[in-house]
Amino acid sequence: MKYTGAKIVIECLAEQGVKTVFGYPGGTILNIYDELYKNSDRIEHILTAHEQGAAHAADGYARSTGKVGVVLATSGPGCTNLVTGIATAFMDSVPMVAITCNVPTHLLGKDSFQEVDITGITMSITKHNYIVRDVNELAGVVREAFDIARSGRPGPVLIDIPKDITAASAEWTPLAAPVGSVHTPAVNRTNVKIPVASPRAIADAAALISKSARPFFYVGGGVVISDASGELRALAEKINAPVSVTLMGKTAFPAPHALCTGMIGMHGTKASNTAANQCDLLIAVGARFSDRVISDPKKFARSASILQIDIDPAEINKNMPTQACLNGNIKEILASLVSLVSARPRDGWNDSVDEWKTHIPAMYSRKTSLHPRFVLESVHERVGDDAIITTEVGQHQMWVAQFYPFSKPRTFLTSGGLGTMGYGTGAAMGAQAGNPDRTVVHIAGDGSFRMNLNELATISHYNLPVIIIVANNGTLGMVRQWQKMFYDKRYSATTLDRPPDFVKLADAFGIRGFRAKTEAEFVSAFDQALAERKPALIDCYMDIDEMVFPMVPAGKPIDELLLDAQS
Template structure:
């Protein structure tokens, strides 16, 4: 059967089970958008306000559903507007396929109108990318792109398709897509035995988990593992929800804005088992003082992460779910009563209590937790900054894939797009974006998308009229030189929301947060809540840059020491 390249793209997407795509049309993808129009009963297209919003929405769709997110953009500026979203997905291992148009093959390399070498631009921030110059390679390329995005360590893949390839007639035959198998090819029994030996010899084991646990859907296996070896567990930002917050073994985040308990236990354990985590600088801080009493056992799907930032004593390469399943089947149940008593004592002594400098944000997030507790299912996305860390610290995270945040790249502007993607992927769930006024300035145009599709996304804008995290650093480390961080433009978020056709509400400093948030959710429509907070509220505790994670400022000691 011969069909156009544009129609073939649609058929290949349907082969992959894709029924939602995000994008923005332009000259070099008009044939593809014509095919989308003709197949609108088979694939729903979500028109975002900006291509960056489409890339973040595809990412949020992927993170919340476990499926591949798809975004579409035209050539030139349309394609380059995807770059930040692709880099965000790459740093956080999120499976996204980006399809871009380009000028016809005969015009490539001639500085044609809206031509850019997008494969060259995105080479460092994608798992792989392609430009299709032979129409007979289009179907195979698209199928391979999805396979690469999903297999092993997930990540974004870009496929650049010149306009003439979209218009040409191409022979098409449907293919049944086989599920991507979990990565076990490098999993060696010798490595498993070394891991079992290290765990068996340990008296003070500690687990440090990262986003790889969630990406491999290994939360159940992880909980069984920590129970089996009788160990506490701390988390990177990306792994929040992999172990429920209420689990007594969970000590909270580790690192710069982690808990005192997590940081203390990492530096007190005799074995640190690192599971799907990459030793980010925001976790280890001063590497020479990190986990100095411990042997390091690292479990990861990507061998490039071994010995990159911290040297490990042993490692196992493979899919986290598969590794933990094997370990759980072979390990004898252990007991470390003295060690676990020590952990519980530290949790009592150093609780994650609010300081005076974060009281109001904590009150708002506590109210949000209470309101969401009545929902059957709820997802929280964030932008990047103080509000992001407060949400990580104070919200309860009890399910994997329900806390969507930009970790590796730290992308201001991520949250609203991600919330849109999560709402599209989970139409019956409640979706909240916790934003700061600085970050929300970067993507508030996506309110048009929320209004257009009548998405019941609730956005909390933590409004301190400044770039809060940068101001916090200026306050603590730069002699209070508040250079260009005060946002004193007379911007009214309620009026702006109303202008887009979205409900705007105010939450003033003395208002009852729970009452107002409850009324916002009861509307069951898109809502922006302008949440007034003090300008100098801080994210605490905190490790100063370059300091040991033992040296935290701003924590509360119940014994007053």
């Protein structure tokens, strides 16, 4: 049967199992929105306040569910407003499909109204992108885009469709089997091959692990993406190896586990950073050796051989030279290693790491009217391990990473690679839409929150029961911390002594607002918000000079970390 391009898009989304999309309409994408209207019983559309919020919502939906997130935008400023969200997803390997519409094909390249070359703009921040000039190719492109987005190392894919293509008609043939019950990838025009580690390479890696006296894990977001947390835990326990996690790998290994040493890198723990430079074998799993982790590459893991396990061949030896590598599916590789490695008893290496774990910054116990540690521990006590926590970027993000005891995968959504201020509100919306029965708590700094607070309109309209906690210290806290420590306290453009009043703002959007200046006020406000199961905002007043420690000064070896401002 013949369908219009717009209807083909909707049918392709349905056969990919898409139930929810995020977006904002405009002139060139009207045909697709008209089909969405006709198919609202099959696909829910969440209208955001801004396209950037829609992109972050699709990202949060994908990270929290493991499914492909979908975002729609019109041409010109509509699609360029997606760029930050697409780049955020690209840096953190998030499966997303962005569908944009452009001016009709005969107007392309003529500086037409609201025309922009969005495929050219996003070429470096997508896994692949397309402009569809023939309606007969549309179904194949959409199917292939989803396959590319979710396969191998996931990432965002963009499809740009001129308006006349959405109006033109073509024959439509549905897939023989729905995606999800049987994997049915389309023809792979990009020739992306999923690597498979050889049995010999796995056996050699197992032998390397078995002979190690001081093994140590450096775990990244790839373990979460590949659903390999169970296999990682089994391997770590069998060889009694301490486990450090990156910001993106925070939920890959339970924080309360005896082998967990916490975060590694610029704001990592003394145990993680010291162990990385004292181990004889560093096992990097799904981690890319970011500069925020390794700092000075010549002095990182300087006593160790490095075994790197990753699905992306481009990551092998990119930032650090390795002595051995396994390139392939992390979950399958770890499962094979568990059966091959020799068990290792607890010994003096574990005792040394446990002693380093006792070295914690004094600020963890600092007494203030409302300390970040108290807030985060109080939240966890009330919502448990199944709640999803989102953040913006800055000091509050690091406090969450340091103080919140994550135990389950996909419960911590944050922008790691790009460090996108304004990410978390949209991500919280997407997480709540994808997990309607779970509690979603968004921790925001007052600076980051200002960037996309317009999405309070979306949260209110759809009655998404997100609890927003604004860590309000009246400053761009992380930048101020650097100014205090390295710029002789010249606080240039970081003090936020200006509106809005966040509680009054929440009220304007029809959201319950609370103020909290003390521990008792915070507990009372959070308990009320949790009980009401409605959107809520808690404005938490915090000390402007509260800082994040440990901290490794830029360029220093990671074991030369500061535990306080006087170190």
